Amino acid sequence: MFGHLRFVAACAAVAGLVAVSATTATATATAAGNPRPATHHNPGLQQELEALVHEPGGPPGVIVTLKSHNALSVYRAGVADLATGRLPGQYDAMRIASVSKAYSGAVALTLAARGVLGLDDTIARWLPTLPAAWGRVTLRELLQHTSGLPDYSAEPAFHAVLIADPHHVFAPSQLLSFAAAQPLRFPPGTQYQYSNSDNIAVALMTAAATGRTYEQLLNALLYTRLGLYRTSLPKGYKMPPFYMHGYGVRDGVLKDVSTEYSASASWASGGIVSTPRELNTFIAAYAGPRLLPESVRQAQLTFIAGSSEPPGPGTNAAGLGIFSYSTRCGVVYGHTGNTSGYTQFTAASPDGTHSMTFSVNAQITPNSDQTLFDQMRKVEEDAVCALLSR
Template identity: 60%
Template sequence: MPPRPRPSRRPCRARPLRPAVVLAAGLALVGLLPAPAAAGGRPAAPDLQQRLQELVDTPGGPPGAIAVLRRGRHTEIVRAGVAELGGRAPRSTDHMRIASAAKAFSGAVALRLVDRGVLGLDDTVGQRLPGLPADWHAVTLRQLLQHTSGLPDYSGSAAFRAVITADPHHVFDSRHLLDYVAGEDLLFTPGSRYAYSNSDNIAVALMAEAATGRPYEQLLARLVYRPLGLHETSLPQGYELPEPYLHGYDTTPPDPPVDVSTLFGASGAWASGGIVSTPRDLAAFIRAYGGGRLTGPEVRQQQRTFVEGSSEPAGPGTNAAGLALFRYTTRCGVVYGHTGNTAGYTQLAVATPDGGAALAFSVTEQVSQSTRPALLARLRAVQEDFVCALLDDRGH
């Protein structure tokens, strides 16, 4: 396997951060450029170029955006804006934070272990992680993967917020992130309703470690990176990003954009949102994972049993929650995948149910319902157009 890219130690060229940027991002855990066709690929459709450019040109919109569409052996790249203010266009090999799309990776690890009989979907926290609070012991792996566990969200705790606000580069002990809410009761009876929680995927990774005796990072490499050839994907602990990378920005009007690419380290998100990847790798991953190619039919059927629930941020169309996978029902059809957002980045990664086609859609601005509702609505509309292009090309 080729060596991992070395993290950049070049300081991030950023203006002094506004205090509100640090707090808001901490709580969340320029012109049209022609898209080159990848080897064996095709030029991007003009309507997609226009839609992406309009998103970048929106006041307060992301400085850069890139979409990788994979259909069979063909790859199409659509991009607008820049990878860094004053610099070049985004590339499919640029590194970026994939935020909560990392939850799909922890789901891939857990479900592959289930497929092999190492873990069971009805295994409980008490069986695998008896050191966690007794009140949590009845929670199952299935409920963790579907966000129906009732575990309180560690990233919303006052103690966690205080640490990351005081020192955004603080290095957490990732395997003790749940300590921040260990004194809290479950929010509801496990399995009774849906509530998105970053704590869920921390517990998923810990259960995978307990079942195998291997660190989660090793499980990612063995079960996901290597089988899929994801040579530019990693789970770091620090705040630096490998070169080259897409620079992420806070673009809150009327202030000028602020570079927040290296504002936070990954240790405080870990299995819930710490993975760094590239648009090309993310598209390859979701094509296999969303397309059901990593597990057998029995596990895949369980994974695709959906309840009402939205990813964070909401993806295109109507959302429903499976096991570390969301169903997005658009006006053109259904795709499976995951979204994510963190300081400077918002992600969508989806695939057709058969894995025949996939889309990785990345913008260099954090967009969420709580902070930028109008921009999120516009982003979701553009994402739906790209999903329709993906499905229409396959004759759906």
């Protein structure tokens, strides 16, 4: 996934942070669909979050939102901002990293449901200026990471531009050009390999098929439809007001890296900014039956062996723009993400009645700290169990 930039340093320890328990009450449900406060509280999950932020190398803060049948519980520990000591909140903006891939999946599958795109439409049909060798790759293969497209974010030329100017604004069409000289990694459809190039191509295909920008499609098909008023795909590096700050170690010093890179560097593959509350809303609709008709949903939920990056809890399998996580407590559908300063996991039950987000403000991967990553993944699975038991 995009946040997995090979040269980004691993995040480091923050000791002695304030760990604050919270099952945050929300407003009573209204006709607008605001969640009501949940009466169920899980002290064990709260203790696990507090332990996670106090681990050597642990993130400064963590927030978990569990929503069941329109009742919301919020658990949080540590801080959203080291400078002020402010707690993480459900309305805090944050970089959702490769969870953005689920949004490009939602746009593409919505267009497929409307007959604007076909899952077997090829790159050659909609993006004829891309390398001819890539032309036979289909939308279905892009969404399931079986395309064989080389990953532009692994290319030295891309890294060189980003290192020289981390705030460089890339044109969406420019991103795949970094990998254009590379052949397909394997014949399309023959194996699974996660690639950031896939969802860039998906978003470009949706724009080509509609004559509208991908950002316009996000707004029309997702933001407006689902009431996602704090969700956006920025071009630059700035964050909106009231955000969860992301942290990482740079030159041996813990720094705020929230605005380290331009979101355009990952665009549809990892650039979206949202909040825990709106992530809950999106994943419940996308993983459940609300957003897509059953015929398209059957294709979306046809899974093959393959894990998200970083891997989510339990056994992972890849669908179309979504992953299945088979945990000890049951199956949920969702996506993970990690980028400079943030690690994300969001999922929902197959019927969409239960949804969750799990967000930390540090980049935690198996490559950066396997022990801490394993602990985080255990807590993620325990959060899934808490969700499904409600």
